[in-house]
Amino acid sequence: MALLSCQDLSLGYEGKAILEHISFAVNPGDYLCIVGENGSGKSTLMQTILGLHHPLRGTVKTGDGLKQNEIGYLPQQTQVQKDFPASVWEIVLSGCPGRQRLLPFYTKEDKRLALQNLEKMGITHLKKRCYRELSGGQQQRVLLARALCATKKLLLLDEPVSGLDPKVTAEMYQLIEDLNRKEGITVIMISHDIRSTLQYATHVLHLGAEVFFGTLQAYLSSSALVGLGREAGTSHE
Amino acid sequence: MNEDLILFLQEPYFLTILLVTVLIALCASLMGVTLVLKRYSLIGDGLSHVAFGVMSVAIVAGVTNDMLVVFPVTVITAILLLMGGQKRMIKGDSALAMVSVGALAIGYLLRSAFPASAANGVSSDVCDTLFGGLNLLTLSEEKVRMCIILSIVVVLAFVLFYHKIFAVTFDESFAAATGSNTTLYNLVIAVIIAMIVVLGMQLVGSLLISALVVFPAMSAMRVFKSFRSVTICSVVISVLCSFFGLLVNAVCSFQYHLEIPVGPTIVVADIVVFLVFSLMGLFRGRRTA
Numbered sequence A: 001m002a003l004l005s006c007q008d009l010s011l012g013y014e015g016k017a018i019l020e021h022i023s024f025a026v027n028p029g030d031y032l033c034i035v036g037e038n039g040s041g042k043s044t045l046m047q048t049i050l051g052l053h054h055p056l057r058g059t060v061k062t063g064d065g066l067k068q069n070e071i072g073y074l075p076q077q078t079q080v081q082k083d084f085p086a087s088v089w090e091i092v093l094s095g096c097p098g099r100q101r102l103l104p105f106y107t108k109e110d111k112r113l114a115l116q117n118l119e120k121m122g123i124t125h126l127k128k129r130c131y132r133e134l135s136g137g138q139q140q141r142v143l144l145a146r147a148l149c150a151t152k153k154l155l156l157l158d159e160p161v162s163g164l165d166p167k168v169t170a171e172m173y174q175l176i177e178d179l180n181r182k183e184g185i186t187v188i189m190i191s192h193d194i195r196s197t198l199q200y201a202t203h204v205l206h207l208g209a210e211v212f213f214g215t216l217q218a219y220l221s222s223s224a225l226v227g228l229g230r231e232a233g234t235s236h237e
Numbered sequence B: 001m002n003e004d005l006i007l008f009l010q011e012p013y014f015l016t017i018l019l020v021t022v023l024i025a026l027c028a029s030l031m032g033v034t035l036v037l038k039r040y041s042l043i044g045d046g047l048s049h050v051a052f053g054v055m056s057v058a059i060v061a062g063v064t065n066d067m068l069v070v071f072p073v074t075v076i077t078a079i080l081l082l083m084g085g086q087k088r089m090i091k092g093d094s095a096l097a098m099v100s101v102g103a104l105a106i107g108y109l110l111r112s113a114f115p116a117s118a119a120n121g122v123s124s125d126v127c128d129t130l131f132g133g134l135n136l137l138t139l140s141e142e143k144v145r146m147c148i149i150l151s152i153v154v155v156l157a158f159v160l161f162y163h164k165i166f167a168v169t170f171d172e173s174f175a176a177a178t179g180s181n182t183t184l185y186n187l188v189i190a191v192i193i194a195m196i197v198v199l200g201m202q203l204v205g206s207l208l209i210s211a212l213v214v215f216p217a218m219s220a221m222r223v224f225k226s227f228r229s230v231t232i233c234s235v236v237i238s239v240l241c242s243f244f245g246l247l248v249n250a251v252c253s254f255q256y257h258l259e260i261p262v263g264p265t266i267v268v269a270d271i272v273v274f275l276v277f278s279l280m281g282l283f284r285g286r287r288t289a
């Protein structure tokens, strides 16, 4: 059974649709890349999957034992306030399931989970550091560790490499690929980076005037790619 | 030292005021970071004006314990504002501005029209409500009890919801996306802020509450880097400043026969600490840079 399935979704703001008739399904272990030009509704779709935004029409269903609150999320350009005084440890811990309980403290299990994910992201040494004093790449790792605390199954990433230099970008993609291949975590990623899409994705969802959903192979032989190639060309000015 | 002063400092009356002052200052400092970073400072400010209006109505109507009226109305206003504001931020903002300025005008109008109408024969000064006037006349035993109970409730609520408040303040959409009941937590935050406003009003008056809430947190944020250390540091700053303010007040009164208001004294102490911490932050930054 599919981990996540969207049926005939229409998305929009204040009654006006920006995307219509979106249907796709994500199976355990998939690596789905969502591509499309700026403003095509990629982030809106992701927020709909997360339940932060209500679709105008259609349904989002989770399956295969995945609960709505077991989805890890890495927001686009952290809206996290710039001046916020928070240590890396506090932030990663805030992703743990303990946050949902009524208890006013985190359990030992939560702390172990947080530690484990710090280690996975290779940022254990930053544990006590202040979040706002970290570099962009380090901050993304912290937020990815937090997202990992919230899920064992499905990770939603909204442009995880925007603003990172090529070296750090490659590291970030490597981390995400490892999570997908080695840990079996299903990944849905929004990306503007056509090369990485082709390199890592198993499935592609192309949003725009022409909506495409299918495997990477099908995508490569479809016409939608031509459109994206053109976009990629213009966006790298 | 003046002997009268020493005697006065040991009187139960002074000790009661000290207890109330410290408790209120402690509560006020708890939500500082959240208020500043969630842009709720406006709500805090607006609420204090509403509380002023309601308090004026209560005083004119001759209610002896005005807190009994001010408290529920302020909490309800906080909830309404938050609910309205969440849907449409801009509309929420202008609604807030209208309510807050309106309450201020109506309150002042009422107080001027009925200057000495307090039922217990005490004509209370508008200035006291605006800038705080903690003294024997306005501090009935009932009020002391209410302040203590409210303070304890605020502290308990804060401790109970500490991690939730952190999560919602730091990244609300992540919290909501991963299944936290952010509506509930925002509500809790609003109610705690309302309680702090009502409490703080007793100490520093409705115009200065924001200072009591914001300054300790801003000071702490200059030097400390984690949410927990900032919270603890703001509490310490706030408590010490309020203690110091009260002491200065007593000394001035006995040594120099100078009656200065407690509220502004505490706020000035907070400001001084803020300046010192800003300097410390600067030096620290330079050393690590």
Ligand SMILES: Nc1ncnc2c1ncn2[C@@H]1O[C@H](COP(=O)(O)OP(=O)(O)OP(=O)(O)O)[C@@H](O)[C@H]1O
Pocket (backbone or CB within 6 Å): A013, A018, A036, A037, A038, A039, A040, A041, A042, A043, A044, A045, A076
């Ligand atoms: N809160 C909002 N209210 C009204 N319209 C919105 C809102 N947020 C986004 N939109 C509109 O919805 C459309 C899709 O926005 P969205 O953020 O989903 O695009 P995106 O594909 O993520 O773009 P980008 O690549 O720049 O991140 C845009 O045209 C935008 O103007």
Ligand SMILES: [Mg+2]
Pocket (backbone or CB within 6 Å): A042, A043, A044, A076, A158
């Ligand atoms: Mg986007």
